[in-house]
Amino acid sequence: MNYKILDLTILAFVAVFFVGVLAFEHDIFGLQQSIIHMDTEWKQFFDVLIYPIVVLLVADLILKYRKLNEPRQFVKKYWIDIVMLALIPVFSIFKVLKISLSMIKKLKTLKMGAKVIHKTTKQQ
Numbered sequence: 026m027n028y029k030i031l032d033l034t035i036l037a038f039v040a041v042f043f044v045g046v047l048a049f050e051h052d053i054f055g056l057q058q059s060i061i062h063m064d065t066e067w068k069q070f071f072d073v074l075i076y077p078i079v080v081l082l083v084a085d086l087i088l089k090y091r092k093l094n095e096p097r098q099f100v101k102k103y104w105i106d107i108v109m110l111a112l113i114p115v116f117s118i119f120k121v122l123k124i125s126l127s128m129i130k131k132l133k134t135l136k137m138g139a140k141v142i143h144k145t146t147k148q149q
Contacts, residue, residue, distance in 0.1 A: 028092075031085050038078045045071025075113065082110045 048061040049068050086106055093099045100107065 028085070028088065031081065031088070035078065035081045035085060038074065038081060042071065042074050042078060045074065079110070079113055082106065082113075086110065 044061060045063075045067070048059050048063040049065075049071060051057075051059045086103065089103050089106070090096075090099050093102070
């Protein structure tokens with residue numbers, strides 16, 4: 026019974042997180058506009074929501090492993106939970122890369138602007 030409550034809690038958290046992804050990270054799906062419109066003040070809430078999800082997933086896997094206490098059966102039976110937990114850092118890397126690429130583009134633009142200013146002041 027406790028396992029089902031934990032699974033439903035994880036599912037609810039993931040559903041809420043997905044709403045945040047649709048609201049603020051719509052460009053990941055190739056959308057020009059957000060499907061769900063929310064104030065930008067909620068973005069921080071959805072950014073932090075990933076941490077309780079990870080904690081709940083780890084707790085769920087620990088409880089399930091303790092119940093079986095057999096590594097092969099555990100992986101065979103709960104492989105999708107393991108994959109879901111393993112993919113969270115992968116998707117987080119994509120988000121970091123997206124931010125990094127944006128910063129790199131801005132720095133290149135700034136560098137090009139500085140070169141133009143330097144050349145124009147040098148010619149005078």
